[in-house]
Amino acid sequence: MTQGRIVKVTGYYRDPGFLERVISTFRKLWVDIDWVTARRISDDGLYEVYLLVRETKNTHLAILNLSKTVDVEKVEVLEDGKLIPCQNDSFFIPSYTKVTTYSWGEKVG
Secondary structure, three states, rough: OOEEEEEEEEEEEEOOOOHHHHHHHHHHHHHHHEEEEEOOOOOOOEEEEEEEEEOOOOHHHHHHHOOOOOOOOEEEEOOOEEEEEOOOOOEOOOOOOOEEEEEEOOOOO
């Protein structure tokens, strides 16, 4: 289990500012980020960014603000994430039981 929330951000990486906007959305509300990883999922520049953010009183507000950010298509909160051992190393592989999606500051679904 994690001590925080695992957040999956899907958006278009048009310039390096995309990652800066994602990370600064949490940092300007004093929400700590434990780790970040990203991968490209399409040839037109669509990326998935995974973050482990600490649970604070501003975490939910930061997630809502992030869903309104330029180039961000959607923000998903992944629950029950865990590390899955892989040979001699441990890598995070998203494994969750529930997804809560926010788009433009509103809960979807």
